[in-house]
Amino acid sequence: MPSRRAFLAGLASASVTPTLGWSDVGNPIALSAAMTPEGQHVLVGLSVTGAITFQLPLPARGHAAAAHPHLAEAVAIARRPGTFAKVINCATGHVAQTLTAPFGHHFYGHGAFSADGALLFTTENEIATGQGRIGVWDRSAGYTRLDAFASAGIGPHEILRLPGGMLAVANGGIRTHPDTGRDKLNLDTMRPNLALFDTGGQLTDLAEGPAAEHLNSLRHISVGTNGTIACGFQWQGDPFEAPALVGLYKGNGTLIPAHINDLTLRQLDGYIGSVSAFGTHIAASAPRGGHMLTFDQSGAETGVHRAADVCGLCSTPQNSCLVTDGFGHVYTLSDADLTLRAKHPLAFDNHLVALTAA
Amino acid sequence: MRLALILPFCALPAFADVDRALDTHILPAQTELADTTQALADTAQADCTPQAVRPAFHIAYDAWISISHIQFGPLEDQALTLPMSFWPDPKDSTGKALARLTAARDPIVDDPDNFDDVSAAAQGFTALERMLYDPQPDADYACRLTQAIATGLARKSEAITHDWPAFADLMRSAGTDGNTRFQDEDEARRALYTALSTGLQFLHDQRLGRPLGTFDRPRPRRAEARRSERTLRHIQLQLAALETLATAMTDTDLTQTRTAFAEARQRAKTLDDPALQDVADPARRFKVEVLQQAVRAVQVAMINEIGTPLGISAGFNSLDGD
Numbered sequence: 101m102p103s104r105r106a107f108l109a110g111l112a113s114a115s116v117t118p119t120l121g122w123s124d125v126g127n128p129i130a131l132s133a134a135m136t137p138e139g140q141h142v143l144v145g146l147s148v149t150g151a152i153t154f155q156l157p158l159p160a161r162g163h164a165a166a167a168h169p170h171l172a173e174a175v176a177i178a179r180r181p182g183t184f185a186k187v188i189n190c191a192t193g194h195v196a197q198t199l200t201a202p203f204g205h206h207f208y209g210h211g212a213f214s215a216d217g218a219l220l221f222t223t224e225n226e227i228a229t230g231q232g233r234i235g236v237w238d239r240s241a242g243y244t245r246l247d248a249f250a251s252a253g254i255g256p257h258e259i260l261r262l263p264g265g266m267l268a269v270a271n272g273g274i275r276t277h278p279d280t281g282r283d284k285l286n287l288d289t290m291r292p293n294l295a296l297f298d299t300g301g302q303l304t305d306l307a308e309g310p311a312a313e314h315l316n317s318l319r320h321i322s323v324g325t326n327g328t329i330a331c332g333f334q335w336q337g338d339p340f341e342a343p344a345l346v347g348l349y350k351g352n353g354t355l356i357p358a359h360i361n362d363l364t365l366r367q368l369d370g371y372i373g374s375v376s377a378f379g380t381h382i383a384a385s386a387p388r389g390g391h392m393l394t395f396d397q398s399g400a401e402t403g404v405h406r407a408a409d410v411c412g413l414c415s416t417p418q419n420s421c422l423v424t425d426g427f428g429h430v431y432t433l434s435d436a437d438l439t440l441r442a443k444h445p446l447a448f449d450n451h452l453v454a455l456t457a458a
Numbered sequence: 459m460r461l462a463l464i465l466p467f468c469a470l471p472a473f474a475d476v477d478r479a480l481d482t483h484i485l486p487a488q489t490e491l492a493d494t495t496q497a498l499a500d501t502a503q504a505d506c507t508p509q510a511v512r513p514a515f516h517i518a519y520d521a522w523i524s525i526s527h528i529q530f531g532p533l534e535d536q537a538l539t540l541p542m543s544f545w546p547d548p549k550d551s552t553g554k555a556l557a558r559l560t561a562a563r564d565p566i567v568d569d570p571d572n573f574d575d576v577s578a579a580a581q582g583f584t585a586l587e588r589m590l591y592d593p594q595p596d597a598d599y600a601c602r603l604t605q606a607i608a609t610g611l612a613r614k615s616e617a618i619t620h621d622w623p624a625f626a627d628l629m630r631s632a633g634t635d636g637n638t639r640f641q642d643e644d645e646a647r648r649a650l651y652t653a654l655s656t657g658l659q660f661l662h663d664q665r666l667g668r669p670l671g672t673f674d675r676p677r678p679r680r681a682e683a684r685r686s687e688r689t690l691r692h693i694q695l696q697l698a699a700l701e702t703l704a705t706a707m708t709d710t711d712l713t714q715t716r717t718a719f720a721e722a723r724q725r726a727k728t729l730d731d732p733a734l735q736d737v738a739d740p741a742r743r744f745k746v747e748v749l750q751q752a753v754r755a756v757q758v759a760m761i762n763e764i765g766t767p768l769g770i771s772a773g774f775n776s777l778d779g780d
Contacts, residue, residue, distance in 0.1 A: 135774065163780060180780065209780055257780070319780070334779075340546040362578070363540050367529075373779055387775035390652060406530060408652050411775035426774030427648075440641045447774035 120191040122455055125172045126153030130414045130422055131190075133162045133176065133449035143176060143188060146452070148416050150430030150442030156193035159186060163209030164258070164451040168239075169217045174453070175199070177222065181206040181278040185222065187243060199243055204228055205235070206278060210258045210451075213239075214299070215265045223256035223269065224248070230275040230285075232256035234267070234301065249301035253293050254286070257319045260329070266304070267297040268329055268349075272317040274336070287336055292318040294331060294349055307353045309333075313343045322415075324377030328397065331355060332384050335370030342370040346384045348399055358382070358399035364391060373411040374451055379419030381435045387411040387450075392423060392431075392438055405438040407431070412452035424448035476646045479706040480626045487525040487699070492612075492619040494518040499605075499612035506601035508590040511608070512686075515590055518611065519583050519688065523695040527657030527703070530649050532621035538614050540578040545682050546664055547584065555580035556588055556603070563599050567606040574610060581610050584683070591685035648770050650707045655765070657700050658757045665693050666750040669734045676737040684733040693749070694726050697756075704760060710767045714759040722752035 122128060128145025135141055141161045145153040162176040165188075172190040183206050187197040201207050201224060208223040220237040232251030237243045253271025260268045273292030275285045284290075291314050296305040309316050320332040329349040335342040342365060344357035360368075368389035376383045381402060382395045387409050394403035412424035416432070423431040428444040494517050501514040522542060533539055544552050555577035559567070566573055579585065586607045594600035629649070632640035640646045664682075669689070671677035681689040701719045705712060729745050736742035 338546075338548050341548050361537075363534075363537060366540075371779065373775060387779060390656075390776075406534075406649075406652075408648055408770075409773055409775050411779070426776070427644075427770065443642070450775055450779060 120172050121170060122172050122190075125190050128153040129416055129455055131165050131167055131174055131453040131455065132412050132424055132451070133158060133165065134428075134444075134446040135161070135449070137445055142446070143174065143190070144446070145190065145455075146422065146424075146430060148418060148422070148432075150422070150432075152444060154190060154193075156188065156190065158188075159195065161449070162186070163449075164211070165453050166211035166213055166220060166222075167453045167455050168213055169215060171217065175211055175220060177207050177209050177211050180208045180282075181225065181276065182209075183207060185211065197243055199237065201235070202245060202248075205233065205248075208232075208255065208257050212259045212261045212267065215261060219246070221259055221267060223251065223259050225255070225276070227278060230254055230277070232269075232271055234259065234269065234297075236301070247301070249297075252295040252303050252306055254290070255292075255317070256295075258321050260321050260323055262296075262323050262329075263325070263327060265299050267299075268321055268323065269295045269297065270318045270321045270331070271295055272319050272334075273314070274317055284336065287315065290314055290317070290336070292316065292333075294318060294321065294329065294355065305351065305353055307349050307355045309343075309347070309355050309357075316343055316345070318347075320372065320375050322375045322377045322382075322413075324380075324382070324415075326380075326397075327351075328377060328382075330375040330377040330382040330384070332372035332375035334372060337370070339368070339370035340366055342366075342368070344399075345370065345372045345386075346375065346382065346393065346395060346399070348382065348395075348397070356399055358384075358395045359401055360393065361401060361404070364389075364393070364401075364404050367391060374413040376413035376415050376421050376452075378415035378421040378433075379435070381421075383413050383421045383423070383433055385410045385413050385423065387426070392433060394421075394433065394435055396435070403433075403436045403438070405433075407438060411450050412448050414452040414454035416454075422452060424452055475707060475709060476629050476632070476650065479650050479703060480629065483699075483702050483706050484525070484528055485622060485626060487521070487528075488619045488622050491518070491521040491525055492615045494521040495608075495612040495615040499608045502605045502608035506604045508594075508604075511604060512590055515583075515586060515608075516686070516688070519587075519683075519686075520691070520695055522583055522615075523692050524699045527653050527660070527696065527699060529653065529656070531625045532618045535621070535625075536614075536617060538618060541574065541581040542611070542614060543582040544579040544584045546668060546680070547579065548680075551577065551579035552584050552588060556585055559603060560594075560596055560599055563596070567599070567602040570606065570609050570613070573606045574614075581607060581614075583611065586611070587683055587686050587688075644768075644770065647707070647768055650703065651765060651768060651770050654700060654703050654707070654760060655757070657696060657703075658753060658760065661693060661696050661700075662750060662753045662757065665689070665696070666734075666746065666753065669737050670743070670746055670750065671737070673740075673743070676743065678733075678735045678738050681734045681737075684735070687732040689734045690726060690729055690732045694723070697722055697726065697753075700756075704764060708764050708768070710763055712763050715756065715763045718752070718756040718759040722749065722756055725749040725752045 141158040163179040183201040185199040211222040222235040236247040255272035273290035315336040331347040346358040347355040368386040373387040392405040409426035421433040498514040498518040629646040632646040633643040669681035
């Protein structure tokens with residue numbers, strides 16, 4: 101049941117984007133970008149059994165999407181260093197609006213709505229300085245640009261709404277410039293962190309890994325119902341010297357490393373693609389190494405599965421984890437088991453976006 | 459560098475011949491590993507001096523390199539990948555582990571049932587190479603450690619080989635009721651294809667890429683098995699094994715793949731540099747780079763002629779992550 105405030109917010113913007121609720125589009129529990137065999141980019145809704153509840157064309161390949169907490173509306177954000185984001189009515193497939201990053205900024209590919217759905221937050225690069233910024237957009241005013249605040253680091257990638265409305269930002273630490281594509285300009289000095297903000301954009305905590313592991317770029321984060329934030333890293337050094345690529349944040353400026361067995365760690369190419377805090381466990385996908393990993397709350401490994409090109413992850417209302425790969429498979433993952441649920445003629449893209457509002 | 463290819467993925471016209479890959483490649487190569495490591499262990503028991511053990515070491519190491527790209531199955535299930543061979547080893551874990559055992563004269567070397575408790579880095583072919591090619595001040599302990607490693611390699615190889623026929627049956631019955639390991643029929647093919655593509659990538663990025671380093675900073679000391687001058691041999695053996703796997707696992711036209719393999723084979727053959735130490739010589743380094751490019755050509759051909767027809771080549775996420 102939508103809250104009164106969301107209902108009012110929906111009414112307020114109804115003239116711009118007449119939008120139905122998620123139940124009107126088949127009750128998907130997750131959104132994913134995907135590519136059809138013909139090369140068409142699409143946005144799909146997935147049910148808990150891996151069935152497709154809707155499939156809409158996208159104008160170009162996106163990276164991730166931000167899902168509105170109540171209304172069947174998603175914002176698909178360009179891959180970095182893109183400058184557009186498309187507001188999509190998931191009931192009609194209509195691109196209701198195109199957001200453009202302010203002059204001198206580009207998007208990093210992720211975004212998140214506020215709990216009431218009134219504000220959208222996007223991770224951005226202030227190109228001239230390389231400083232990370234969080235763009236604030238007012239949905240109720242037709243997605244006008246309201247504000248921006250410092251992300252407290254360089255290269256903010258995933259942004260997450262926490263239970264209680266706070267925001268968490270994974271600052272990857274890597275400076276890039278659109279003139280040099282994805283070239284990494286500051287590997288010697290990079291210093292990734294996890295930054296926590298209150299709803300007003302005030303920094304409330306900052307967690308960094310050890311200085312000796314400053315090449316461990318934090319990219320993806322996911323929060324569990326108990327507030328623990330799962331962290332997925334991408335190691336910029338020799339993959340055979342990689343430290344823990346998964347971590348847990350439980351407060352107090354501290355990242356707790358998860359334990360990955362040596363053999364598996366050496367096979368991951370130093371790369372975690374997504375993380376998901378689900379039920380009492382944490383999942384991490386390694387698309388380059390072709391592995392799915394699960395951990396308990398202490399960071400101890402509880403499951404290791406080979407799964408080629410696996411990447412998209414999100415928690416389900418049943419406390420399992422939904423998993424997608426580039427071959428069109430949908431799996432569910434428990435603390436120990438990975439079970440195939442469905443196969444579609446699609447290549448699922450990097451990220452699944454949960455529609456279970458935090 | 460990763461292959462920056464986004465390829466269309468198609469329906470499944472061809473059937474990878476899982477049976478043929480098992481029967482003509484994996485199972486015989488696995489038996490060869492068990493036989494040659496047993497001969498290695500017997501040799502070391504009879505005479506543990508480096509001169510006596512080296513010939514059997516080379517034969518058994520050849521057998522391992524010819525099957526080590528099959529990383530799934532019993533090898534992985536028994537967690538024996540690293541105990542069989544610990545490379546790459548940028549932190550010199552092998553040197554450190556052997557030095558610790560030797561300094562302590564650890565009696566675990568006389569206890570074959572528990573030798574697998576020592577560091578994985580001290581158990582495999584990479585450790586045995588050190589024993590046979592580095593100076594060993596404590597000859598008595600070195601002898602016992604050599605025997606322990608050789609015996610351990612034989613035991614591990616036997617354990618893996620013993621489990622392969624049952625695992626092969628799971629691959630052959632992919633998608634049938636109760637087969638939770640291979641839940642649909644594509645999974646067995648995908649496992650073979652992953653072994654092929656991962657093997658080629660390892661060849662390109664690690665076996666060739668690590669010693670090559672960059673032009674400004676070549677890393678000859680990072681060459682695999684440089685002490686026994688087996689670096690180039692490993693590349694040739696792996697090329698041969700991967701070609702066998704590639705031709706066994708599909709019935710599609712492999713003209714481009716065969717040509718690319720032949721070119722890489724020829725480049726390796728004319729490389730008169732067994733431990734790839736010439737990577738530091740600007741005038742001779744290019745020959746190794748050309749071989750690496752030839753391996754890249756095999757990767758491209760394999761994607762076009764095997765991966766794409768099988769519908770398992772997309773790499774949608776692994777090739778374009780963020």
